[in-house]
Amino acid sequence: MNDRSSPTSQKCQSKEAVICVQGLVNRFGDNVVHEGVDLTLYRREILGVVGGSGTGKSVLLRSIVGLKHPNDGTVEVLGQRLNALSGSQRSQIERRFGVLFQRGALFSSLNLQENVALPLIEHAGLPREEAEYLARIKLSLVGLAPQAARQFPASLSGGMIKRAALARALALDPDILFLDEPTAGLDPIGAAAFDQLIVTLRDALGFSVFLVTHDLDTLYAACDRVAVLSQKRVLVADTLERVAETDDEWVQDYFNGPRGRAAQRAADTPSSKE
Numbered sequence: 001m002n003d004r005s006s007p008t009s010q011k012c013q014s015k016e017a018v019i020c021v022q023g024l025v026n027r028f029g030d031n032v033v034h035e036g037v038d039l040t041l042y043r044r045e046i047l048g049v050v051g052g053s054g055t056g057k058s059v060l061l062r063s064i065v066g067l068k069h070p071n072d073g074t075v076e077v078l079g080q081r082l083n084a085l086s087g088s089q090r091s092q093i094e095r096r097f098g099v100l101f102q103r104g105a106l107f108s109s110l111n112l113q114e115n116v117a118l119p120l121i122e123h124a125g126l127p128r129e130e131a132e133y134l135a136r137i138k139l140s141l142v143g144l145a146p147q148a149a150r151q152f153p154a155s156l157s158g159g160m161i162k163r164a165a166l167a168r169a170l171a172l173d174p175d176i177l178f179l180d181e182p183t184a185g186l187d188p189i190g191a192a193a194f195d196q197l198i199v200t201l202r203d204a205l206g207f208s209v210f211l212v213t214h215d216l217d218t219l220y221a222a223c224d225r226v227a228v229l230s231q232k233r234v235l236v237a238d239t240l241e242r243v244a245e246t247d248d249e250w251v252q253d254y255f256n257g258p259r260g261r262a263a264q265r266a267a268d269t270p271s272s273k274e
């Protein structure tokens with residue numbers, strides 16, 4: 001990793017930057033996934049991270065949340081350089097993250113209120129009764145009916161599981177929410193409702209969102225900026241309109257191909273924004 005005392009860039013020093021990644025390198029054996037990734041997430045923004053399959057979107061997310069130790073580069077989160085922190089300091093920072101993994105990852109033997117209460121008991125030390133009371137509030141926040149609290153994951157639809165997993169990610173009132181393919185596997189109506197839920201919760205609760213997705217509709221409906229991972233780096237990170245103009249084959253195929261044009265038309269239709 002880089003010299004820990006090396007100065008942070010102006011971008012990282014900006015009060016508005018909640019995540020600042022610089023010169024990130026990730027390898028698995030001979031497979032170089034990232035070779036100098038630079039990326040900033042600003043306060044209260046929803047940043048969509050896109051790129052072809054295998055370009056390292058999930059590895060980037062895992063490097064930021066501390067599940068993959070980068071081979072080089074720096075990751076600053078909420079003003080702290082992660083590799084300069086002790087284990088307990090890192091845990092303090094990580095408590096300010098909410099993470100929704102691609103496969104939901106709820107415990108099948110626990111009902112929804114128990115699933116959501118778990119981080120409150122384990123990390124915030126709340127007594128069970130209080131934690132489950134707060135868990136029911138979180139479940140209603142994500143739009144689940146009160147009776148869902150006692151249901152087990154196996155009895156739920158994909159959309160309900162995503163919402164419950166989101167409630168669990170929100171359990172500790174995170175400053176940064178990480179979402180890995182949140183709409184994968186949802187039908188278009190469920191996916192659109194989930195996109196809207198993320199925007200509504202961000203507006204109400206004020207967290208920042210790092211969102212890995214393949215879903216063009218999500219980019220149009222929810223994201224303030226979009227970062228494209230390509231050739232082991234961030235090719236461009238900007239508003240959707242500017243990114244779509246980037247002179248790059250993958251970007252042009254993705255944004256201006258038939259699916260991209262359909263997503264843009266849907267976003268331009270007034271009823272889709274209601």
Ligand SMILES: Nc1ncnc2c1ncn2[C@@H]1O[C@H](COP(=O)(O)OP(=O)(O)OP(=O)(O)O)[C@@H](O)[C@H]1O
Pocket residue numbers: 028031033051052053054055056057058059060
């Ligand atoms: N634990 C691991 N061990 C070895 N290689 C890995 C590991 N995790 C990821 N990789 C490799 O890193 C590369 C990037 O994987 P990653 O899952 O981040 O891609 P992605 O952009 O999220 O892909 P997709 O869009 O298909 O989900 C791939 O080549 C993958 O095989």
